Amino acid sequence: MSLLLFGILAVIALITAALMVTARNLVHAVLMMVANFGTVAIMYITLSAPFVAVVQVAVYAGAIMVLFLFVVMLLGEQQLSFDEPFAGQRMAAGVLGLLLAIMLLVTLFTASPAVLQTGLTAEQIGRENAQRVGELLYTQYLLPFEATSILLLIAMVGAVVLAKRRLL
Amino acid sequence: MDLGLLVEWIIKSVVIMGVLLTGFAYETWLERKVVSKMQFRIGPNRAGPFGLLLPLADGIKLIFKEELTPAMADKWVFRIAPIMSMVVALITFAVIPVGPSINLFGRVIPLRLADVNIGLMYVLAVSSLGIYGIVLGGWSSNNKYALLGGMRSAAQLISYELALGLSLMGVVMLTGSLSLVDIVNAQAGNFWNWNIFLQPLGFILYGICGLAETNRAPFDLPEAEQELTAGYHTEYSGMKFALFFMAEYINMVNVSAIASTMFLGGWRAPFGFIPEWTGPIWFFIKVITFLFIYIWLRATVPRLRYDQLMNFGWKVLLPLAIANVIVTAITMALRQVYAPNAVVTVTFGSLLLMIAAVFLWRSWTSRSMRRRPPLHGTSAEGAARTA
Structure with missing residues (x-):
């Protein structure tokens, strides 16, 4: 049940993240990011961390993204151009992103099992x-x-x- | 999962939505009636007795109106915006307790949808999302008035959200819990246990910020008719407009319900000897009182100017809210050291702050509130005019 829920949420999170990066329209990108934050917040709830979930929604979706939206509207520059401001930017970003992903995966799989399996105690989850x-x-x-x-x-x-x- | 619990949740959700949506309809009726009485008019009196069928007629009219989408509008965002407003308005009510637990068909049923331990944070987080509907509606309409209304609302809601959250923190500190159920239980007994007597300043700040958060007069700048035709919903018609309209009125109910829960004992009766099952009735009375005050303010107070709005939010409400939190913390610490009557110290601190606030307000209004920004000409001219 929880694995299925996680799978669905993960797929939504990945799709919204991808759409956010590829969106040409800045407002659409902001919307996709809000959707992404919402999905991540639901993941926190499934991990019994409602406080973090709510802070995620209030701070990121409720405040920071609204400021983004505000600035986007104020500047009126809503369409992104295809050319890169810095030469080789996409390439560099792709390589760095790949490195980060590898690092995270390595950390995840080499971490001691004690770290991986320590969940929250019932007391911590409680009220x-x-x-x-x-x-x-x-x-x-x-x-x-x-x-x-x-x-x-x-x-x-x-x-x-x-x-x-x-x-x- | 317990099937009975699932059914219970579904029934409760349906009831909450039903009550909020009907409540919205009769809220518009109440507003028209009250405003017309205040202006020596008769108000709606054609459809049904006392015009009671008017909301129904309004609903039918709105359903049959033509839905327009402006040329070059962002169609998807234009469609999503009112839905976002509406969803956010509806789900806020989930954590608000409207009564005690009751015994029904051998089940103990608490009169609330959910008691989460971060109830208040949930309310604040969800209401901070309400801004998206307005901003996106304004942006996607491809209309400069709508865009200006949306931007104003973004600035306004962000500014007042800070003071809104901080004004409630005093109550949270006194109760030691973010759960709305715990907050209501901490106010049990007679009416002088209510938080309004411990946090008078917090209550007033919350009332003002709540007005601003719902875009109601005198803070209805996002839809100022004279300047922006209708603000963010200029281009909306039919049911899409109705959704914005509903969201605004349901948000009024939400703010009233939270104010009652946080400061007026929630569903608790004013005296301890009144049986608990009357809870929903008291809750209803409190919410209606707040709604009446909302309408009363709308009929009485003129709209703020934009710079006044910003100054008021950042320079008066926010410092006072922070001061309120600090004073509450200090008095609570003193209570631990000296252990005198806690109520006296906290109330005293809050009252002192209110007096300070009045002085601050008076000196501030005499200096900057009445100074108009220069409308045209050089700034030197403007300075000379105000001097």
């Missing part, structure tokens, strides 16, 4: 999904968490500086 995530973020992963937030802050300030250069 305290969000609490668990919060606890981990503020104890074990405090430093990366704070570093990420500072990184985001810097990005935001940088964007403001770039946009308001005339006024500074």
Whole structure:
């Protein structure tokens, strides 16, 4: 049952991802990406991680892609041209993507079985999904968490500086 | 899987959709009646007693209207947009509890579709998707007014979503759970246990942001008639337009239901001695009250200007919402250290914040709210005019 569900979701995710990359129209690409995020979110739910699923929808589909859409509409450049901005871009991207895929597969198959089989305990799955995530973020992963937030802050300030250069 | 459970879920889903769709129809009737009374008019009185059959007549009219698709429109997106709006509006209600568990035919049936442990996050995530219908509808129409309406709505919804989510976080912190069922249970007993008394500022912020999120007056800029003809749904007709219309009204119900659940005890009666099975009635009363306030505001308050809207969202609502979260956190920490009456500290903190907010608002309105941006000429002229 869960394998079948995973299979269907995986196929949908792959199809939407492929359509997103090949779409000529930027708005269609954005839509396909939203569909992809939605499918991945459902996968998280089947993995008993509803909190991550909901955050996926709220942050990526609900906020970031809307901003994408907003910018696409604002700039009005909706049709992509066929020529590459950088010479050999497609080739390089294809090679790098292939390398990444190989690396992921190798990691997956060489990882120790203990890592692969450790699922969530019933306690973690239970009512305290969000609490668990919060606890981990503020104890074990405090430093990366704070570093990420500072990184985001810097990005935001940088964007403001770039946009308001005339006024500074 | 338990077959009975599956049947139960299907029945509940059908009931929720049925109630929301009929509710939508009579909401439009209520709005027309209330607005007309407020404007000393009679309002709908032809179809049926008190015009009660009017929504039915409206529905028939909309079904038989011709469906137009503008030339050069993006046909698929044009078709999908209203559906997205509608789906998002309908599925939000799934996690909202409308009553306690009841015994029916030997089964214990909880009066809600689902109790997920991240209920509130689900609501926020789903409602953040509602924007797609509007933006895509505006974009695919191949009409500049529709596009402008869609863009305005994108900017507006993103801006107010932050304050909306943060205004609810105070309640989540006090309850210690994201589950709407837990939040309602934490407000059990008499009415002074309701969260509105612990989080008055959060309640007001949520009310304002909820208005903005549903694109209702005074925040209905995405469809400002005078400027944009009808905004994002300019090119829509027939049932496609009806879907947008329904989504807006069902979203009003959703926002009212969430406000009741989070701040007014959900289905809980105002006094503890009232039996629990009356829950749905109280829930209904609370939601109707909110809807009435919605309509009342629409009949009373003029629409905001676009720059006012943005300033208000980012410079007033968002800082206040963040301050509310911080004050709630501090008072909760103090409660752990000193353990006095928690209710007093939290309420006190929130009240202090509200007073600060009023002062902030007054000084801010006197400075920037009344300053009009220069309409023409140089900016120096504009500056001289406002000085």
